[in-house]
Amino acid sequence: MSAQEEIDLEFLEVEDLLLRTVPGLAEQWRGATPDEVEQLERIAGRPLPRFYRWFLSRMGQSMGPLAYPSQDFSARRVLDCYARKIVAPNPRFLLIGYESDEMMPLHAFYDLDAPARGDATVTARYARGGDDPIDRFETFHEMLSWSSLFRFQFEQMSQKCEGTLYREDADLLSLLAPVLSSLGFTQPLTTGRYCGLYERADAVMICGGTPRENLENVRTFLLGGSNAGVLRRILGEVAKESSLEVEVNTWTPALR
Template sequence: MQPLNRGLETLLCSLVSGADQSWQGASPEDLAQLEQVSGAKLPAAYRAFLARMGRDLGTSRFSSLDFSIAKIISCYEQGVVQPDERFLLIGWEEDDEMMPHVFYDLSRPIRQDALVINRDLDGSSNSPEFETFREFVAWSAIYTLGILEQPCHCMGSLTNEKDVREHLDPAMAAMGFNSPIETGPYCGLYREQRAWLTTLAPIEIGPTHHGFMLGGPSEAELRAILGRIATSTPLELEIETWSRDEDEDEDESEDD
């Protein structure tokens, strides 16, 4: 039987070579202490994540979000967050301008994981973000370490009367893209040798409207990918913004 988060770990190592050598896992005692102070039962996927990189995410760490088990435990022990069987703090936002924090909503378990939400400490705001924590980590890693590192990237939307991914998945597979981890209808993650695509739908609305981000070596190649999606599926595709680095702009000027 493969480890529960094998796909996620493989993805993180593909984005940063040797990333797993920088991880530090939490101990069984750490996990037991977190359950005790939080009053919550940890989902199996989250336990597996903490066991591999719960003490330190190393080169996979987020810029301002602290997912370390030590930080989470301290928030409960200091009374910053109150124990709750339903809402479990999993990510502490260090930047006041980037609030709120990241919580589990354990009343909505799925695929040995649970719904991830943005939540204020007083509970006044609860915003569903991802069906699972694995989707959250994978989407964030692909965006920051995959798409934004490409010479060219764009953002837009994909819309359909029913499930966007029902049509998008086969179209991406036909172009040689694969999905690094299992995801639900609200999140699509696709990679190919030269490009990355992520999609995300608002959970409170439904999987009929996905925002997308696509990154690759050139605008021409990205337009070719988008063209295949537009012509081979019934999806309504809208491009909102383009971003190119200076080298890409110079290359296109020389071609002109």
């Protein structure tokens, strides 16, 4: 088995999730060239995270419908930023996504000093550094998976709500998962302690938090479903059975 085949098998559940949730992805994604991958590794000055190699092999040229509106994650754009010295090589931070919004030009970087599960933390920084980086996701594959469920499932639901889960001195998602499982939800992806992805035929729930934020006892959530009654029942069971404190901040559309 080749090294590339081993990488593909390792992240098969990520690939399955993206292909299932993003319409037309298989027909439109395009991988980077081997030379582009080698150039990126030379810039990084160390082996690229295994998931990044998988991403580049599948979407290093085009992310198809999964592409972000103002961020370009193509290998060609990243290499161009280094060639034009928009970004200077840094032994810790590797540019992976160029932000074209000039009002808030926070680009996506890997923090190569924060590896996790064959991947690394994705953080937001200005091209020349400056302020402390803002962590977005513990891993790039969680970021892409979260985005696919948000854009192609949660956003399509008739009723949505946003809120927070809270409990002192607890791994919140380990308390949440068994309750959602008892309600018929499945987890399409093995995630860490900061990201939770849960699906059911009539509902989807995605949870998030970031490392180094000193908010270990809080996770945000987005819950979408067929109607408000379904969402209320789900949240009621979570509050009752998990001992988590559940706070809903907004309903869309607003409840009367």
